[in-house]
Amino acid sequence: MxxxxxxxxxxxxxxxxxxxxxxxxxxxxxxxxxxxxALAILVYRNDRAVAVLLVVVNTLFTVxxxxxFGALIVIVGLGWTSAITVLAIYALLxxxxxxxxxxxxxxxxxxxxxxxxxxxxxxxxxxxxLPLAYPVILSGLRVATVLIVGIAAIGSYVAGPGLGELIxxxxxxxxxxxxxxxxxxxxxxxxxxxxVLDAILx
Amino acid sequence: xxxxxxxxxxxxxxxxQYPGQEAPAVDAVDLAVPTGEIVILVGPSGCGKTTTLxxxxxxxxxxSGRIFLEGEDVTHVNADQLRRRMGYVIQQIGLFPHxxxxxxxAVVPRMLGWKDARINDRVDELLHLVGLDxxxxxxxxxxxxxxxxxxxxxxxxxxxxxxxxMLMDEPFGATDPITRERLxxxxxxxxEDIRKTxxxxxxxxxxxxxxxxxxxxxxxxxxxxQYDTPEAILTSPASEFVEQFLGSGILxxxxxxxxxxxxxxxxxxxxxxxxxxxxxxxxxHLQQSGRTHLLLLDAQRRPDRWIAAIDLDRDRDLxxxxxxxxxxxxxxxxxxxxxxxxxxxxxxxxxxxxxxxVYAGTLDLETIIAAIREMRSGTAVPGDT
Numbered sequence: 001m002x003x004x005x006x007x008x009x010x011x012x013x014x015x016x017x018x019x020x021x022x023x024x025x026x027x028x029x030x031x032x033x034x035x036x037x038a039l040a041i042l043v044y045r046n047d048r049a050v051a052v053l054l055v056v057v058n059t060l061f062t063v064x065x066x067x068x069f070g071a072l073i074v075i076v077g078l079g080w081t082s083a084i085t086v087l088a089i090y091a092l093l094x095x096x097x098x099x100x101x102x103x104x105x106x107x108x109x110x111x112x113x114x115x116x117x118x119x120x121x122x123x124x125x126x127x128x129x130l131p132l133a134y135p136v137i138l139s140g141l142r143v144a145t146v147l148i149v150g151i152a153a154i155g156s157y158v159a160g161p162g163l164g165e166l167i168x169x170x171x172x173x174x175x176x177x178x179x180x181x182x183x184x185x186x187x188x189x190x191x192x193x194x195x196v197l198d199a200i201l202x
Numbered sequence: 203x204x205x206x207x208x209x210x211x212x213x214x215x216x217x218x219q220y221p222g223q224e225a226p227a228v229d230a231v232d233l234a235v236p237t238g239e240i241v242i243l244v245g246p247s248g249c250g251k252t253t254t255l256x257x258x259x260x261x262x263x264x265x266s267g268r269i270f271l272e273g274e275d276v277t278h279v280n281a282d283q284l285r286r287r288m289g290y291v292i293q294q295i296g297l298f299p300h301x302x303x304x305x306x307x308a309v310v311p312r313m314l315g316w317k318d319a320r321i322n323d324r325v326d327e328l329l330h331l332v333g334l335d336x337x338x339x340x341x342x343x344x345x346x347x348x349x350x351x352x353x354x355x356x357x358x359x360x361x362x363x364x365x366x367x368m369l370m371d372e373p374f375g376a377t378d379p380i381t382r383e384r385l386x387x388x389x390x391x392x393x394e395d396i397r398k399t400x401x402x403x404x405x406x407x408x409x410x411x412x413x414x415x416x417x418x419x420x421x422x423x424x425x426x427x428q429y430d431t432p433e434a435i436l437t438s439p440a441s442e443f444v445e446q447f448l449g450s451g452i453l454x455x456x457x458x459x460x461x462x463x464x465x466x467x468x469x470x471x472x473x474x475x476x477x478x479x480x481x482x483x484x485x486x487h488l489q490q491s492g493r494t495h496l497l498l499l500d501a502q503r504r505p506d507r508w509i510a511a512i513d514l515d516r517d518r519d520l521x522x523x524x525x526x527x528x529x530x531x532x533x534x535x536x537x538x539x540x541x542x543x544x545x546x547x548x549x550x551x552x553x554x555x556x557x558x559x560v561y562a563g564t565l566d567l568e569t570i571i572a573a574i575r576e577m578r579s580g581t582a583v584p585g586d587t
Contacts, residue, residue, distance in 0.1 A: 113296025116261055116369075117310050117359075118285035131300050 006181035014166070018189055021162035024080070024152055025197070028087030029145050035088070036095030037137070041125065044103045053096065061093040065151055069158045083152070083160025090151055091144035098140025102133025142201040149194040153186070163189050208273040209234040210367060210399035211258060216267035218253050227253045229423035230267065236416075237366075238397040244410040245420030245427075246447070251403045254424045255369055258401060259285045271367070286310055289360030289368035289398075293375040295352050297344040303329070303355050304340040310363040328358040331392060350381040357389065361396070370402045374409070380529070386412060387534045391557070407448060411436065411458040412536055419444050432459055456577050457538040457570070462531055465573050467554050467563035472497050474561065477506075481518050488514065495549050497561070498524070504559045505530055508549060530555040533562065537573055540565050 007014065043049035065086055072082040106129050114124045130137075156164030163186045170182030212235070218228040228250045235241045243251040256262040258269060260281040268277045276284050297306050304325045311321045326336040332354040344352055353374065360368055374382045374389075390413065393400070404410055410417045411432045418429040421443055428440040436456050439445040448455065473491035475484050477500055488496050488511055498507040498520060509524030516523070530553045531540045543552040544567060552565045 107294075107296070107299075109292060109294030109296035110298060111296075112261070112294075113290065113292060113356075114298070114309075116259060116285060116290035116292070118282045118313060119309075120282050123313070128298055132298075 001177040001181055003181045003184050006178060007185065014185060014189065017161075017163045017165055017186075018193065021149070021152055021164075021190070021193055024084055024087065024155065024161045025145060025149055025193075028084045028148055028152075029091050029141065031084070031088040032091035032095050032144060033141060036092050036140075037099050040096050040099035040103065044100050050100055050104075054100070057093045057096050060089050065090075065154045066157070069154070073158055078159040080161055082158045083155030083162075087148045087152055087155065091148050094140045094143040094147065095137070096140075098143075099133065099137050102136030102140075103129050105136065106132045138201065142198060145197050145201060146194050149190060149197060153190055163193070208270075210237040210272060211235040211401065212270040213254075213258070214268040214270065216254070216257055216269065217265050218250070218257060218262060219265040226265070226423055228257065228264075229425060231424050231426065233418060233426065233429070235399055235401055237399050239415040240393065240400040240402055240413055242410040242414035242417045243401065243403045243420055243424075244405065244407060244417055244447075245424075247405055249420045249422055250424035251405075251420050252371055254420075255371055255401055255403050259288045259290060259369055261285075286313060286363065287365050287367065289362075289365045291356050291360045291368065291370040291373040293372040295344075295356040295376075297352055297355060297359070299344055302341050302343060303334075303347070306344065306355060307359045307362050309359065310365075314363055316363075324362060328361060331361075332358045333388060334358075349377055350385060353377060353381075353385055354388075357392075361398075366399060368398050368400045370400060372404055373402070375404070375406075382409075383535070383539055387532060389413075391534055408455065408458055408538070411455055412538075419447055453574060453577070454538065457541060457574070458536045460537045460573055460577075461533070462535050462537065462540055462554055462565060463533040465537065465565070465569055467533075467565055468569070469563040471564050471566070472551070474499055475520075476503075477501050477521070479520065481514070481520060484509070484520055485514055495524075497527075497553070497564075499561050502559070503561050505553045505555065505561050508547075527553055530559070531565070532557065537570055541567075541570055544570075 039053060043053045068086040068089065069082060072085060076082055076085070110128060110132070111124065114128045119127065152160075152162050153164035153167055155162055156168050166182045166186030166189075170179045170186065173179050173182075211233075213231050213233040215230045215232060216228060217226050217230050219226040231254055233241075233254075243254060245251050253262055257264045260269075260276075263281075264277065268275055270276065271284070271287065297303075298309075304322075307325045307328055308321045311324060316324070325340060329336040329339060334351060334354055339347070339351070339355075344355070347355070353376075357373065360370075374385045377385060386409065402413060404413075414432055416430065417432055417435055419427045419435065421427045427447075428435055428444045430440075435444065436448065436452055436459070439448060471493075472495060473487050473493055474497045475487060477498070479487070479498075484496060488509075494510055496509045497505060498509055500506045505527040507521075507524045507526055509520065513524040525548060528546060529543050531543050532555055540552045540554075544550055544565070547553075550567060554562045554565055556562045
């Protein structure tokens with residue numbers, strides 16, 4: 001069986017897995033964005049709190065995906081929840097780091113002027129600091145998104161959603177006619193998803 | 203609230219002690235800033251002048267002492283609300299780069315909940331006031347403007363909600379000397395109309411003398427070495443510290459106290475010609491006047507070129523002859539500014555123009571010398587014999 005004949009017969013499955021993949025990545029980035037930006041806003045004015053938070057998210061980032069999945073199967077079981085939790089954990093580092101960098105790089109004179117004009121901390125954050133940090137935060141989101149598109153494939157190991165299922169299915173049936181098309185299509189589709197998302201967020 | 207005779211701002215034993223530092227940065231300062239005056243805090247770097255200023259709008263919270271605004275103790279009121287009652291201008295300006303000039307100016311009015319129409323009118327009014335055409339500039343972004351223009355916007359922004367008080371921290375410090383002089387003159391002109399109470403920090407004694415109704419010369423710990431009018435400080439410095447800070451050339455510095463409008467501006471000293479004058483008329487005019495140069499004015503009667511007899515020999519096109527009038531002083535400029543222009547100008551004369559740039563007359567060295575003589579005879583400067 002060739003790649004094209006496989007696609008012809010099972011395009012609906014490939015399409016569905018691609019959509020699942022996108023949804024999983026979207027959910028994970030969404031959760032990590034809310035959590036990451038909130039954490040960054042909580043700490044960015046305090047050097048020590050920034051250092052502690054960065055050590056924590058850095059450490060979380062270095063733990064291998066399989067270790068997370070192993071632990072999460074025990075806690076929340078197989079399925080989407082485990083997969084998305086792990087993806088969100090990985091997405092956290094670029095988002096937190098860029099948000100802190102962005103907020104701290106805002107020109108101190110601008111912050112001083114804003115405060116001196118009588119803006120409250122919240123007004124200053126919403127009207128001045130976040131808008132000015134936005135480009136840096138967005139590039140963090142972009143890195144996080146592209147990063148977890150790849151990692152999401154491993155999520156299928158714990159029965160998570162997405163294109164990883166094709167790859168795992170192919171790997172488990174090596175030697176059969178569908179093995180090569182499945183692995184090829186799964187891999188290429190993941191790369192395409194990553195490229196498309198990267199272009200959208202650019 | 204406010205009682206008659208109560209100064210706009212009063213500092214009562216205001217102190218800032220940073221933890222881990224032996225001496226307080228600001229040590230029990232008492233200061234009264236009268237309504238409608240410009241009070242300059244001037245002193246060597248590290249003397250605590252900026253700290254003192256920033257305690258007035260509580261960007262720095264005082265360790266002890268009290269701050270009164272219009273008689274009201276504002277030491278513990280909501281700091282954000284307090285700051286909206288005080289305009290604030292800093293050297294780095296700190297315009298919001300992601301907002302247009304109009305949005306920048308509208309920040310405080312918007313926080314105070316003004317209606318859009320009122321804000322728009324106010325923005326245009328302020329841009330006019332600081333000499334920027336609203337049609338051209340209101341939708342620009344700060345990065346599309348020059349340093350001097352940005353500083354004008356910074357001043358406009360601070361005045362947006364018409365606060366009774368303005369705090370200015372080296373507002374013109376980052377601009378080149380020519381722009382700074384222009385901004386200073388413009389600001390004095392604006393202040394004539396708006397009569398704000400202004401606390402102004404600078405390290406430049408010349409700027410202090412030029413801008414201040416009163417000057418507080420600060421020593422370490424923001425201790426007030428002398429607090430008086432520029433005239434009184436220059437005439438009788440209270441201590442050796444003040445004298446040292448004033449530096450050499452007190453007499454020259456006093457030229458900063460007199461303005462061009464205070465002295466006699468000669469109107470008929472130099473022959474002038476309009477843009478329509480023919481070559482022959484110009485020649486004749488110059489010969490009759492018996493002077494060395496002609497001053498060519500443009501159609502709006504603004505000074506254009508100095509033309510000497512030798513230029514007329516060389517060049518028959520009057521609009522190309524001679525040298526361009528490099529810089530003019532306006533009637534608000536100090537005699538010190540005028541003297542500088544004189545030294546730069548080829549024939550040793552400063553060209554005086556009015557607010558619209560129209561030719562008003564000339565000023566020469568004799569006039570300045572006469573002014574200095576008058577100062578010396580009026581009040582003796584100690585140590586100057």
